[in-house]
Amino acid sequence: MSLPITCLVIDDDEDDQEFFLLALRKMRSPLTCQFANDGQEALEKLKKDTNFSPNYIFLDLNMPGMSGKQCLTEIKKIAHLQHTPVFIYSTSSDSRDIAETRRLGADEFITKPTQVNLLTDQLSKLFMTY
Structure with a gap:
């Protein structure tokens, strides 16, 4: 892996953003992460900067x-x-949310774990699969 993997995390909770970043840092791979605090901010960034294409x-x-x-x-x-794979990263584990987001085009649905190591393992598997 010569180029860093770039992730965009769209989440309004700063604690969840920090938790995600901790998990990425444990992976020891060339990774960069950018954050958007809400959907509107993310869409503005993604639409305005066509050179920004997260992995x-x-x-x-x-x-x-x-x-x-x-x-x-x-x-x-x-x-x-x-x-670009889009993964839902939510506290929800409701089967209706999972089904609807898949129908809307989400590639995977991750229920936010409570331990950094669990998220690190989930992310490692996703990055190997997609």
């Missing part, structure tokens, strides 16, 4: 303003992101 997008469902489902729908409309 992976992690999207929380429950955010103020624009929901994760609405944001996912809009991300899927952006041409330069058509092949």
Whole structure:
């Protein structure tokens, strides 16, 4: 892996952002991570900067303003992101949320774990698969 992997995490909770970053740092791989605090901020960044094309997008469902489902729908409309995997990263484990986000184009659904090592393991598997 010569180029760093770039992740965009869209999550309004700063603690969850820090938790995600801790998990990435444990991976010992060339990774960079950018954050957006809500769906609108993420969409503005993704639409304005066509050179910014993250390798992976992690999207929380429950955010103020624009929901994760609405944001996912809009991300899927952006041409330069058509092949970018989008993973739902949420506290929800509701089967209806999982089914609906899959229907909307999410590649995977990750229920936020409570331990950094668990998230690190999940991320490692995702990066090897996608």
